[in-house]
Amino acid sequence: MKTYLPSRFMVERDKDRCIRCQVCVNQCSFDAHYYDCDDDTIRAREDNCVGCHRCVSFCPTNALNVRQNPLEYKSNFNWTSQAIEDITKQAETGGVLLTGMGNDKDYRIYWDHLVLNASQVTNPSIDPLREPMELATYLGRKPNEVEVDSDGKLKTKLAPQVRIEIPVMFSAMSYGAVSLNVHKSLARAATQMGTMWNTGEGGLHPDLYQYGQNTTVQTASGRFGVHAGYLSAGRIVEIKIGQGAKPGIGGHLPGEKVSAEVSRTRMIPEGTDALSPAPHHDIYSIEDLAQLVYAMKEATNYTKPISVKIAAVHNAAAIASGMVRAGADIVVLDGLRGSTGAAPKVIRDNVGIPIELALAAVDTRLRQEGIRNQASIVVAGGIRNSGDVAKAIALGADAVYIATSALIALGCHVCQQCHTGKCAWGLCTTDLALTKRINPDIGARRLSNLLRSWSHELKDILGAMGLNALESLRGNRLHLRGIGLTDKELEILGVKMAGS
Amino acid sequence: MRDLGHIQNPYSDGKVIDSCSIFGMMDTSGKRFSGEGIIRAIGNMHFRGNGLGGGFAVYGLYPEHPDDYAFHIMYNSDAAKIETEEYLNHRFDINLAEVVPTKLNEAIINPPLVIRYFASIKPEIAHAHCVNQSQDDYVVSRVMEINTHIADSFVFSSGKNMAVFKGVGYPEEIAEYFQLAQYEGYLWTAHGRFPTNTRGWWGGAHPFSIHDWTVVHNGEISSYGTNKRFLEEYGYECTMQTDTEVVAYAVDLLARRHNLPVEIIAKVFSPPFWHAINRRSPEQQEMLGTLRQVYSGLLLNGPFTIILAHQGEMIGLTDRIRLRPLTVGVKGSTLYLSSEESAIRLICPDLDKAWIPMGGEPIIGSLKSPIIPGSYNQNSAAAGSQGI
Numbered sequence: 001m002k003t004y005l006p007s008r009f010m011v012e013r014d015k016d017r018c019i020r021c022q023v024c025v026n027q028c029s030f031d032a033h034y035y036d037c038d039d040d041t042i043r044a045r046e047d048n049c050v051g052c053h054r055c056v057s058f059c060p061t062n063a064l065n066v067r068q069n070p071l072e073y074k075s076n077f078n079w080t081s082q083a084i085e086d087i088t089k090q091a092e093t094g095g096v097l098l099t100g101m102g103n104d105k106d107y108r109i110y111w112d113h114l115v116l117n118a119s120q121v122t123n124p125s126i127d128p129l130r131e132p133m134e135l136a137t138y139l140g141r142k143p144n145e146v147e148v149d150s151d152g153k154l155k156t157k158l159a160p161q162v163r164i165e166i167p168v169m170f171s172a173m174s175y176g177a178v179s180l181n182v183h184k185s186l187a188r189a190a191t192q193m194g195t196m197w198n199t200g201e202g203g204l205h206p207d208l209y210q211y212g213q214n215t216t217v218q219t220a221s222g223r224f225g226v227h228a229g230y231l232s233a234g235r236i237v238e239i240k241i242g243q244g245a246k247p248g249i250g251g252h253l254p255g256e257k258v259s260a261e262v263s264r265t266r267m268i269p270e271g272t273d274a275l276s277p278a279p280h281h282d283i284y285s286i287e288d289l290a291q292l293v294y295a296m297k298e299a300t301n302y303t304k305p306i307s308v309k310i311a312a313v314h315n316a317a318a319i320a321s322g323m324v325r326a327g328a329d330i331v332v333l334d335g336l337r338g339s340t341g342a343a344p345k346v347i348r349d350n351v352g353i354p355i356e357l358a359l360a361a362v363d364t365r366l367r368q369e370g371i372r373n374q375a376s377i378v379v380a381g382g383i384r385n386s387g388d389v390a391k392a393i394a395l396g397a398d399a400v401y402i403a404t405s406a407l408i409a410l411g412c413h414v415c416q417q418c419h420t421g422k423c424a425w426g427l428c429t430t431d432l433a434l435t436k437r438i439n440p441d442i443g444a445r446r447l448s449n450l451l452r453s454w455s456h457e458l459k460d461i462l463g464a465m466g467l468n469a470l471e472s473l474r475g476n477r478l479h480l481r482g483i484g485l486t487d488k489e490l491e492i493l494g495v496k497m498a499g500s
Numbered sequence: 501m502r503d504l505g506h507i508q509n510p511y512s513d514g515k516v517i518d519s520c521s522i523f524g525m526m527d528t529s530g531k532r533f534s535g536e537g538i539i540r541a542i543g544n545m546h547f548r549g550n551g552l553g554g555g556f557a558v559y560g561l562y563p564e565h566p567d568d569y570a571f572h573i574m575y576n577s578d579a580a581k582i583e584t585e586e587y588l589n590h591r592f593d594i595n596l597a598e599v600v601p602t603k604l605n606e607a608i609i610n611p612p613l614v615i616r617y618f619a620s621i622k623p624e625i626a627h628a629h630c631v632n633q634s635q636d637d638y639v640v641s642r643v644m645e646i647n648t649h650i651a652d653s654f655v656f657s658s659g660k661n662m663a664v665f666k667g668v669g670y671p672e673e674i675a676e677y678f679q680l681a682q683y684e685g686y687l688w689t690a691h692g693r694f695p696t697n698t699r700g701w702w703g704g705a706h707p708f709s710i711h712d713w714t715v716v717h718n719g720e721i722s723s724y725g726t727n728k729r730f731l732e733e734y735g736y737e738c739t740m741q742t743d744t745e746v747v748a749y750a751v752d753l754l755a756r757r758h759n760l761p762v763e764i765i766a767k768v769f770s771p772p773f774w775h776a777i778n779r780r781s782p783e784q785q786e787m788l789g790t791l792r793q794v795y796s797g798l799l800l801n802g803p804f805t806i807i808l809a810h811q812g813e814m815i816g817l818t819d820r821i822r823l824r825p826l827t828v829g830v831k832g833s834t835l836y837l838s839s840e841e842s843a844i845r846l847i848c849p850d851l852d853k854a855w856i857p858m859g860g861e862p863i864i865g866s867l868k869s870p871i872i873p874g875s876y877n878q879n880s881a882a883a884g885s886q887g888i
Contacts, residue, residue, distance in 0.1 A: 123720040123803050124823055131821055132773050138793045145758040146794050152761060154787045161793060370733050373794070466722040468821065471792075472801035478725030 004088050006071050009051045011044035017063035018042060024055035024064060029424040029434055030417075052415040054424035086345070096346075100418025100428065102245055102339040102382055102404060103348055109337075110356035110489075111388045115498060117479040119466035126468050128459035134469040135455055135462075137167045137399055139236070139376040140305040141329040159329065160305050162235050164399060165194030166455045167470060168389060170447075171334075171380050171401035172218050172240065172309070174200030175225075176253045176262045176274065177341035177418070178407075178428055179435035180207070185410060185443025187211035192444065193451045198401070201225075201240060201251070201276060203265040209233050216307065219296070221250060222276035224266040228299065236330065237296045238307040241280070241289070244338020244355070244381040246347045247311030251276035257421055257430045290326035297327070305329035305376075312336065312358030312381070313351075317365035324366060324375045331366075331375045332401065333358050337382030339404045341428055342419035355381040356395065360493045363396025363475060372396075372475075386457035395493065396475040409450040410443050520706070520718040521545035521671075524689040524807040524837040526814040528870035531833075532560050535680040535688060541843040542690040543672035548839060551607070553693030553705035554674040555666025557714035557809055558685035562661050568595055568618035569639055572656040572663050573646070574702055575613045580652035587650065591642060592619035600665070600678065607673040612702050614656070614678075616663065636756065640711050647703075648739060654703035659712025662811065666691075666705035674705075686867075687814050689807050691716040708748040711756055712810050717744040718839060719804025719824045730797025747806055750798050755810070762808070762815050762864060768795040769806075770820040770860030807837050812867040822859030829854045830876040835865035852876040 011032065020042055024033040032049040035042055049066060056064045073081050086097055119125040126133070140161035147155040170186045183197075183205060190197035191214045198216040199208075203225015208215070217234030219226045231237055242248065253262075253274035263270040283289050289308065296306045308323045309332035310316065320331050335355020340348065359379050366372040379392050380401035392400050408414065411425040418428035426437030458470070467473055481498035482490045490497055523542045527533060535556065542554070562570055571588070575581040588594060600614040621635055629638050643655045657664035662685075665678040671692040675681065691706035707714040721727065721743035728738045728746055734757070736749040747769075754765045768791050771777075777788045792799070803823030808815040816837035818826045829836035829844040829851045836844040841854055853876040857863050865871070 119722065123722055126821070132775065134774060136774050138796075142794050146760065146764075146790055147758075148760060148764060148787075152764070154783075154790060156790055156794070158790055158793060367729060367733050372733060373797075466720075466803070467801045469796075469799055469801055471796035472723035472726050472799055474726055474796070475729050476723060476725035477729075 001092055003047075003092055005047075005085055005092075007046040007049065007069055009046060009049040009066050010069050011046055011049055011055075012065040012067065013042065013044065014063045015041075017061040019061055019063075021060060023058050023060060027054045027058050027424060029054075029422045029429075029431070030420075050415045050417045051413075052417065052424050053413045096344045098342055098419045099345040099348055099416055100340060100342055100420075101414055101416040102337040103352075104416070105349055107336060107354060109382070110354055110485075110493065111384075111391050113482055113484050114356075114391050114480050114493070114495065115483060116387070116390060116394070116461060116465070117481070118464040123466040125466055126463040128456075128463045131463070131468060133459040133462055135166050135458055137164050137470060138162065139164065139330050139378070139398060141375060142373040144373060160303055162196070162305060163194075164196060166451055166458070167393060167397075167399035168383075168451060168454060169195050169216070169378070169399055169401050170197040170406050171403035172198040172200040172216075172238070173341070173403055173407075174202030174218075174253075175205055175265055176202040176257055176430060179426065179430060179438065180205055180261065181435050181438035181440050181443065182407075182410065182427055183208055184440035185438060185447055186406065187215065188440060188444035189447030189451065190214040192448045193455075195451065196236065198238065199225075199234070202253075202262070202274075203267065204230055204233060205261065205265050218309075220276055221278070221280045222274060224268065224274060224276075227267070231296065231299050234304070236305050236307050237300060238309055238330075238332065239289075239292055239296065239328075240309045241283070242309070242311035242313075242334065243340060244311045244334030244336060244352055245340030246343035247313050247351045248278060249344065249347050250278040252342065254421070259430050259432075262430060286322040286326055289323065289328075293327040307332055307378070309334060309380075311338070311351075312353050312355055314353060316353065316358045317361040320362040320377075321365055321369055321371070324371050328375055330378055331362065332378045332380060333362060334401075335359075335379065335381030338380055339382075340418070355379050356391075357489075357492055359392060359395050359397055364494060367475075386454040386461065389454060390458060390461045390473065391480060393470060393473050394476050394480045395495075396477075398474065405450065406447055409446045410438060520694055520716075521548035521692040521839045521843075522690070522706075522716045522718050522805060522807050522837070523839070523843055524687075524716070524809065524814050524816065525834060526687040526809075526865040527834045528865050528867060529833040530560070530686050530867050530870070532563075532684040532686050534682070534684050535675060537847040538688045538690050539672055539675040539681060541838065541847050542675075542692055543670075544843045544846045545692060545838075545840055546670060546672070548694060549670055549692030550694045551670045551673075552668060552695050553666070553691070554669055554671030555664060555691050555705045555707050555716075556671070556675065556678075556680055557657070557662065557664050557687075557689045557707040557709065557716070558680075558683055559662045559687035559712075559809060559811060560685040561663050561683060562618070565596070565618040566661050568620055569658055569660055570663055571617040571619060571658050572600065572665070573615055573617070574654050574656060575615070576652035580650060581613065581615070583650050584646055584653045587642075587646065588617060588619065591622060591625055592617075593622055594619045602677050603679055605673060605676050607669050608667070608677050611667060611677065614665075636711055640752070640756075643710070644737075648737070656703070657709040657712075657714070659709065659811070662712055662714075664707050664709045664714060666707065667702045668705065687809055687812075687865075689714060689716050689809050689814070704742065706744060707809075708742075708744045710748045710752045713748065713751050713755065714809050715744055715748045715751065715806055717747055717804060717806045719743075719806075719819070720802050721746060721800050721804055722802030723800060724802075726797055727800065743804075747800065747808075750800075751808055754795075754798070762813060763862060764791065766815065766817050766860070766862035767791055768798050769800045770817055770862075771799055772820070772860065805839065814865040816857070816863040818857070818859050818861075820860035825856075826863075827854060827856055828863050830871060832873040833871045835863070835871060837863060
């Protein structure tokens with residue numbers, strides 16, 4: 001069937017600069033460049049271009065540019081180019097539209113409507129270059145009070161806590177969805193920087209058990225790669241109920257991606273599809289969750305905090321309260337902008353609520369019920385910079401998860417082709433020719449650098465506020481003001497309007 | 501229009517910000533002395549305040565009524581007095597009620613009526629209500645109720661054998677108004693205030709008191725939002741929008757409800773840095789680490805010096821990087837705490853020892869372990885830090 005879709009991008013090649021070295025041909029995993037030997041020239045199949053900029057970055061003579069196709073449909077607020085092209089694609093395939101990465105719609109980004117405070121006159125700002133500045137965070141269940149005996153000796157024994165040196169962790173990305181080299185990069189960076197990375201639900205490759213102290217092992221509805229050794233390898237066990245990009249939807253790793261190594265790690269036959277059911281088949285209610293939480297605690301001898309991750313949905317506050325009562329030591333909320341390796345586009349674009357509102361609502365609810373100390377709150381979904389991190393902490397989070405930001409640090413240009421398995425940057429693919437594009441040593445250095453930059457910036461932000469410990473910003477919504485928000489939005493965020 | 505005389509924070513700023521002078525002196529042998537010295541000392545730091553608040557706390561004040569709760573209540577209207585007295589009469593046996601004697605001076609404008617009541621809980625109420633809670637808990641709850649539900653009434657203090665005197669003016673003017681030179685106690689604290697706010701309300705001056713604890717505070721607690729929300733989980737409603745209120749409630753939670761000694765409370769408010777904790781013994785690491793993890797919401801972050809007092813004990817504490825001043829002086833069995841050394845030297849020129857403590861290091865004076873006169877002579881090995 002002839003496609004009616006126009007190409008999304010235009011590839012511009014400066015003939016004077018091009019030396020016909022074919023780097024672009026070799027780098028493009030979408031076959032957008034080819035060498036025409038008859039004319040000794042490089043040409044483009046623009047229909048194939050996804051705008052990932054791999055060729056632009058690697059062209060040794062800067063001969064290439066990729067820009068959006070300026071083709072304009074007749075202007076129409078309802079029938080946008082995306083609406084037209086989605087229908088066209090479905091008419092040509094009859095399938096569910098798949099996509100990768102997080103929601104790209106223009107829903108309000110509340111981070112950009114919140115501003116931070118700083119000290120002036122009445123209290124001094126603190127210079128992080130001269131004074132100690134503490135970002136260390138402890139994740140896990142805390143008691144309501146500390147007890148000491150009459151001799152002043154400590155009686156209280158804390159539940160397992162995990163210390164992270166910066167309140168930023170790498171979010172779940174499974175082996176299979178991303179490559180082993182990506183996992184190695186994440187694991188090494190987390191170990192270097194004293195934070196956690198997360199296996200996702202694809203199990204833990206044998207090479208990575210050495211990073212267990214900085215690993216969160218995930219168990220999700222497919223239970224892939226879950227066994228006693230796996231659970232005890234990590235520092236935190238995370239039960240994944242939902243994901244921000246596709247709340248209520250399971251996962252599907254196509255058989256082509258299930259290589260020998262993936263098969264071994266996931267404990268499924270080579271070449272078979274790995275299907276994660278939409279719900280856990282043993283969790284149909286909150287008390288079932290409690291059973292799984294305690295099954296995990298039993299399996300790990302009560303030595304590790306158990307984390308439960310949900311997608312931020314309408315009644316997230318009530319659900320989170322139930323999760324804490326069900327024994328979750330860490331509550332993870334993944335918001336509307338949370339990313340994915342593959343999801344139905346209609347779900348990604350339309351389901352869930354912004355993480356800022358979910359976080360504010362959950363933190364407020366847990367405090368109203370007097371159980372906020374019983375669980376740490378971690379938020380995920382679209383955190384872009386240290387400013388977002390600081391605002392999340394001030395709204396009430398203990399820490400944040402980043403995945404897209406981490407992938408960008410490794411080279412991702414957010415072209416949203418993760419679901420194709422052809423990632424030209426070698427990230428979201430198991431094609432061995434592509435995965436070797438990531439060198440784990442360099443990858444770990446890039447990720448560590450990102451965390452190091454953010455930690456310097458967080459210290460600057462704290463010092464400017466006159467604080468020298470992160471915990472004094474946690475839930476400190478007085479250090480936030482809103483701009484351009486309605487009264488109701490301010491009320492839900494628990495933040496005052498700027499100027500008041 | 502709202503009457504500014506009744507409102508602590510008329511502009512609803514996040515919190516009231518103030519800078520101050522503070523002074524405390526305690527004879528750890530328990531000997532009572534008059535307020536004359538502390539009035540001169542706090543007066544010497546006149547310029548650190550701006551005349552918008554001054555106050556004093558005195559312990560060992562009423563040895564003739566040692567077992568009665570000494571309510572000191574201010575009224576801005578007659579109706580408030582009638583309503584509050586009816587409230588008290590239903591719940592307490594009032595053994596003595598009298599107007600706190602005052603002498604008007606020109607600096608004092610529109611003062612409220614202040615009455616003190618020496619009272620005990622009615623036996624039948626004590627019987628019915630104090631099964632699951634102590635009598636002190638009952639009194640704390642009643643004081644909260646009066647402060648939040650009866651308009652124009654405010655309880656300055658309610659502890660036994662102690663009182664708070666405070667108001668709008670320089671501390672030396674407030675002292676003159678309440679004729680404090682005539683009183684005697686073994687422990688005095690004082691406060692001169694410089695709020696960045698309008699002429700305030702008498703109840704908003706320091707010391708702040710809950711149960712028999714008092715707090716005088718110099719500083720701004722930048723972690724106020726975090727501390728306030730932490731305390732709200734334990735049922736404390738921070739209504740006055742001042743960071744000092746937060747300190748008072750935090751002390752109440754940790755000392756009265758969680759039963760922690762002051763040395764430990766100091767480590768909650770001004771915890772050592774993690775890198776310093778990591779150098780301690782494993783036992784101390786566990787103690788300090790546990791405190792930081794459980795009470796992270798009560799770390800008082802930002803510049804402050806506080807003097808806390810309760811029956812038999814006075815504690816001076818700064819924030820952990822000492823962004824506000826505190827000087828300690830010792831003479832004989834008397835411990836002095838002050839924003840400035842000059843104020844101590846004014847009333848006691850020949851101190852055995854004067855020093856500036858490290859940030860976050862609590863200085864504790866206690867009747868239980870009185871200072872042995874001479875132990876703090878400059879060359880003495882005993883001179884040094886206290887606490888864990």
